[in-house]
Amino acid sequence: ARTVKEWRSDRPHLVVAMAGLPARGKTYIARRIARYLSWMGVQNRWYNVGNHRRQVLGAGQPNEWFDPSNEEATRIRSNLALQVLDMMIDEMTNKGVEVGVFDATNTTLERRAELIRRCHEANIELLFVELICYDPEIIAHNIRETKLTSPDYFGKPADEIVHDFLLRIAHYERAYQTLTEDIPYIKYVDVGRQVVLNRIKGYLPSHICFYITHLHTTPRPLYLSRHGESEFNTREIIGGDSDLSENGRMYAQRLGKFMQLKAHRDLVCFTSTLRRTRETARLAALSSVQWAALDELNAGTCDSMTYEDIRVAYPGEYAARQQDKLRYRYPRGESYEDVIERLETVILELERSQSPVLVIGHQAVNRALLAYFRSLAVDECPILEVPLHCVIELVPKAYGCEERHYYLDRDDVENIESKLVNVVKMQGEMPITGSVNISNEL
Amino acid sequence: ARTVKEWRSDRPHLVVAMAGLPARGKTYIARRIARYLSWMGVQNRWYNVGNHRRQVLGAGQPNEWFDPSNEEATRIRSNLALQVLDMMIDEMTNKGVEVGVFDATNTTLERRAELIRRCHEANIELLFVELICYDPEIIAHNIRETKLTSPDYFGKPADEIVHDFLLRIAHYERAYQTLTEDIPYIKYVDVGRQVVLNRIKGYLPSHICFYITHLHTTPRPLYLSRHGESEFNTREIIGGDSDLSENGRMYAQRLGKFMQLKAHRDLVCFTSTLRRTRETARLAALSSVQWAALDELNAGTCDSMTYEDIRVAYPGEYAARQQDKLRYRYPRGESYEDVIERLETVILELERSQSPVLVIGHQAVNRALLAYFRSLAVDECPILEVPLHCVIELVPKAYGCEERHYYLDRDDVENIESKLVNVVKMQGEMPITGSVNISNEL
Numbered sequence: 004a005r006t007v008k009e010w011r012s013d014r015p016h017l018v019v020a021m022a023g024l025p026a027r028g029k030t031y032i033a034r035r036i037a038r039y040l041s042w043m044g045v046q047n048r049w050y051n052v053g054n055h056r057r058q059v060l061g062a063g064q065p066n067e068w069f070d071p072s073n074e075e076a077t078r079i080r081s082n083l084a085l086q087v088l089d090m091m092i093d094e095m096t097n098k099g100v101e102v103g104v105f106d107a108t109n110t111t112l113e114r115r116a117e118l119i120r121r122c123h124e125a126n127i128e129l130l131f132v133e134l135i136c137y138d139p140e141i142i143a144h145n146i147r148e149t150k151l152t153s154p155d156y157f158g159k160p161a162d163e164i165v166h167d168f169l170l171r172i173a174h175y176e177r178a179y180q181t182l183t184e185d186i187p188y189i190k191y192v193d194v195g196r197q198v199v200l201n202r203i204k205g206y207l208p209s210h211i212c213f214y215i216t217h218l219h220t221t222p223r224p225l226y227l228s229r230h231g232e233s234e235f236n237t238r239e240i241i242g243g244d245s246d247l248s249e250n251g252r253m254y255a256q257r258l259g260k261f262m263q264l265k266a267h268r269d270l271v272c273f274t275s276t277l278r279r280t281r282e283t284a285r286l287a288a289l290s291s292v293q294w295a296a297l298d299e300l301n302a303g304t305c306d307s308m309t310y311e312d313i314r315v316a317y318p319g320e321y322a323a324r325q326q327d328k329l330r331y332r333y334p335r336g337e338s339y340e341d342v343i344e345r346l347e348t349v350i351l352e353l354e355r356s357q358s359p360v361l362v363i364g365h366q367a368v369n370r371a372l373l374a375y376f377r378s379l380a381v382d383e384c385p386i387l388e389v390p391l392h393c394v395i396e397l398v399p400k401a402y403g404c405e406e407r408h409y410y411l412d413r414d415d416v417e418n419i420e421s422k423l424v425n426v427v428k429m430q431g432e433m434p435i436t437g438s439v440n441i442s443n444e445l
Numbered sequence: 446a447r448t449v450k451e452w453r454s455d456r457p458h459l460v461v462a463m464a465g466l467p468a469r470g471k472t473y474i475a476r477r478i479a480r481y482l483s484w485m486g487v488q489n490r491w492y493n494v495g496n497h498r499r500q501v502l503g504a505g506q507p508n509e510w511f512d513p514s515n516e517e518a519t520r521i522r523s524n525l526a527l528q529v530l531d532m533m534i535d536e537m538t539n540k541g542v543e544v545g546v547f548d549a550t551n552t553t554l555e556r557r558a559e560l561i562r563r564c565h566e567a568n569i570e571l572l573f574v575e576l577i578c579y580d581p582e583i584i585a586h587n588i589r590e591t592k593l594t595s596p597d598y599f600g601k602p603a604d605e606i607v608h609d610f611l612l613r614i615a616h617y618e619r620a621y622q623t624l625t626e627d628i629p630y631i632k633y634v635d636v637g638r639q640v641v642l643n644r645i646k647g648y649l650p651s652h653i654c655f656y657i658t659h660l661h662t663t664p665r666p667l668y669l670s671r672h673g674e675s676e677f678n679t680r681e682i683i684g685g686d687s688d689l690s691e692n693g694r695m696y697a698q699r700l701g702k703f704m705q706l707k708a709h710r711d712l713v714c715f716t717s718t719l720r721r722t723r724e725t726a727r728l729a730a731l732s733s734v735q736w737a738a739l740d741e742l743n744a745g746t747c748d749s750m751t752y753e754d755i756r757v758a759y760p761g762e763y764a765a766r767q768q769d770k771l772r773y774r775y776p777r778g779e780s781y782e783d784v785i786e787r788l789e790t791v792i793l794e795l796e797r798s799q800s801p802v803l804v805i806g807h808q809a810v811n812r813a814l815l816a817y818f819r820s821l822a823v824d825e826c827p828i829l830e831v832p833l834h835c836v837i838e839l840v841p842k843a844y845g846c847e848e849r850h851y852y853l854d855r856d857d858v859e860n861i862e863s864k865l866v867n868v869v870k871m872q873g874e875m876p877i878t879g880s881v882n883i884s885n886e887l
């Protein structure tokens with residue numbers, strides 16, 4: 004008997020190939036897809052042709068170098084792209100990468116035909132994701148948000164960069180052929196205003212499409228907090244459905260005050276169905292929505308025991324969990340993998356929301372959510388630090404999230420204001436990982 | 446604190462309006478959407494303009510009556526459509542219908558403009574679902590599958606019907622304007638080969654889109670069975686994770702033999718993660734995939750008790766469950782509603798599958814699945830009969846499922862062959878219901 008995950012990965016491997024002019028959000032979407040797949044436990048890697056060019060040739064090619072009538076440069080660019088392609092196919096064939104995200108412009112029929120040919124030869128399925136956008140304001144914004152810091156323009160003034168990048172785009176535009184091939188593709192037009200799905204089938208392609216349709220670029224923070232300390236927490240008992248301790252009730256009030264200082268007019272608050280999270284929201288004076296999907300990892304027959312109890316009563320179970328905390332499933336209960344599976348619906352709601360959201364969850368559940376926002380591979384999730392009485396603020400940036408931690412544990416309500424100038428931990432350039440050895444850049 | 450369901454239904458009500466030429470599958474898709482919504486517990490109703498015409502005028506209008514140059518008939522047809530529209534808006538405004546599925550051709554800009562205007566006035570959101578198909582073979586197949594039995598053609602020979610219906614389509618084609626308005630719509634082209642999503646946002650519209658992309662029209666049966674009788678079944682204990690009884694093991698073998706006689710070459714078998722379903726698959730000699738989403742309703746603190754134990758130990762809980770079996774959630778456990786929520790992913794896989802699937806599940810889980818295939822409102826699910834040692838075969842037909850029950854309980858393996866000529870219970874024209882008073886036809 005196979006697990007659902009094993010069953011799904013029986014299918015041929017998949018290349019998700021981006022397509023589109025520069026500054027259309029290809030890298031943004033490619034990394035989002037990679038993040039989503041990593042979180043679902045799909046071995047994937049992101050392959051960026053621009054980074055490969057800079058690695059091989061050094062950064063700083065002027066816009067003329069991207070002129071399609073510059074034959075020498077065009078030949079070099081094509082070679083670089085095909086090198087990355089071959090490396091990707093090799094890693095997918097021999098090194099366990101199940102999904103390769105091929106982040107390049109792929110704007111000509113000829114280039115795509117070569118891509119199709121090589122994937123077909125290697126028995127790899129192919130899904131194109133084309134990003135189309137002609138709104139000059141969005142493009143200008145994208146250039147400013149992501150190209151000003153590009154190594155291609157190190158030390159140059161902003162106006163000069165924007166000017167040169169617009170010329171680079173114009174060169175690409177001359178050779179650009181939008182997707183007309185009758186192959187599996189998604190066209191994602193004007194940041195999701197229109198989406199065209201062509202010949203999409205299979206679990207991963209259709210989930211990738213569904214995921215993409217939830218994304219938007221309106222900035223808004225997300226907050227993760229565990230419930231306030233519970234009666235069971237004070238006795239180191241796991242699970243259960245106990246009330247808050249005195250200490251926990253005080254945290255709930257501080258949390259309320261903290262959110263008040265943040266002064267979001269349209270804050271949405273999600274809790275689990277368990278008393279300790281609902282009580283936390285209530286004492287924080289937040290109206291909330293209860294999700295069964297946010298309930299704590301179900302410890303089954305070990306619910307309401309301490310870890311020490313478990314070690315003594317079920318030493319075999321205890322040891323099995325130490326061995327593989329991600330996949331270990333409590334008798335009659337859940338594994339981290341099970342929790343992640345049921346959290347997918349919450350992640351999609353968080354992505355979709357245009358309003359700020361505060362999630363009042365639990366240790367395992369918040370670990371799983373945090374792993375997603377940090378773009379971590381799923382195996383790292385069970386060991387993340389998610390302390391009680393700490394609010395984690397996540398602000399989405401171009402390629403990741405900015406992360407701030409507010410410890411509201413040792414202060415009374417009056418001191419919270421000072422917390423707002425807290426240490427910022429930037430997660431903007433977190434590597435996109437899988438269990439194969441993967442670094443941020445190709 | 447609201448439940449997720451309450452939170453979602455805070456949003457404005459939604460009209461899903463079909464659009465497209467005759468015999469394009471509008472009614473098929475409309476009823477699928479209604480089925481899906483009913484199962485998710487969304488109060489919805491399907492409004493079919495053709496049925497209203499037949500009710501008002503009687504059936505049997507010849508194709509000429511649909512000629513757009515026939516001004517008198519065009520006026521009548523328009524009035525009929527707007528009558529249904531107003532009735533729908535009235536029921537959505539005053540009678541608790543959250544989603545109205547408006548099943549009409551809506552093929553002209555003018556008609557759609559009126560629809561948009563009236564929904565806007567009533568503060569109702571609108572999503573168009575346009576079905577486009579120009580494959581003459583598919584159209585001919587659709588006519589034969591659904592129009593030969595239409596009351597419009599009662600007693601007519603098949604060839605004449607097909608001929609007249611093709612002329613009816615031709616009339617509509619002359620006036621047809623495909624959707625070009627920049628409003629929320631899905632265009633569903635050639636049975637899903639291409640799907641265009643325009644301005645889709647919000648939970649229901651994007652879930653409807655995702656759902657539709659999973660549908661196909663390749664016929665294949667689905668089978669539902671509970672695990673063989675378990676040790677706990679013999680003692681009337683609920684939940685747990687016990688092994689099969691001797692009786693249960695014998696059922697598993699009969700199930701294997703039964704599936705062998707069915708001789709599907711590409712059968713897929715889904716089980717839960719619990720021993721009794723996995724063991725059933727193993728003894729049936731079926732290789733299987735384990736879904737945590739198929740695990741039995743979790744009875745939380747009442748797990749491993751008999752109903753009598755529960756009544757005595759927790760009379761309050763016992764009574765609460767009797768009162769509202771759908772929404773009742775066991776302490777630390779689940780409600781039927783929770784189970785339905787987690788089964789959505791399985792339903793989508795069953796819809797997507799082009800191969801026959803056998804689900805070896807549990808009582809509550811199989812009830813929830815059966816409620817979907819019978820197009821029942823979700824409140825009927827907790828009382829459906831799903832006996833042990835019975836295989837339910839579901840064969841999708843144009844507007845519903847044909848359902849056969851095979852009782853493999855009292856026979857030994859040799860007698861199973863005779864079971865294959867079993868009673869057929871046709872569920873093809875099951876009403877699409879909600880908690881408002883809803884009948885099959887408008």
Ligand SMILES: Nc1ncnc2c1ncn2[C@@H]1O[C@H](COP(=O)(O)OP(=O)(O)OP(=O)(O)O)[C@@H](O)[C@H]1O
Pocket residue numbers: 023024025026027028029030031032053108134135136141144145148149191193194195220401
């Ligand atoms: N669907 C989209 N359409 C347009 N812009 C988007 C979209 N999604 C994200 N963005 C924005 O795109 C910017 C990131 O641009 P990105 O670097 O990904 O472009 P790119 O297409 O990879 O460019 P290049 O070809 O130079 O690598 C971000 O500011 C992000 O907000």
Ligand SMILES: Nc1ncnc2c1ncn2[C@@H]1O[C@H](COP(=O)(O)OP(=O)(O)OP(=O)(O)O)[C@@H](O)[C@H]1O
Pocket residue numbers: 465466467468469470471472473474495550576577578583586587590591633635636637662843
């Ligand atoms: N997306 C689709 N495209 C074409 N045919 C489809 C599609 N989905 C289902 N079908 C087929 O359509 C047939 C049902 O036709 P249906 O009665 O729904 O058409 P209709 O558009 O409602 O016609 P009418 O305008 O006469 O009411 C079924 O045989 C079904 O297999």
Ligand SMILES: [Mg+2]
Pocket residue numbers: 029030031053106
């Ligand atoms: Mg890029």
Ligand SMILES: [Mg+2]
Pocket residue numbers: 471472473495548
């Ligand atoms: Mg119809």
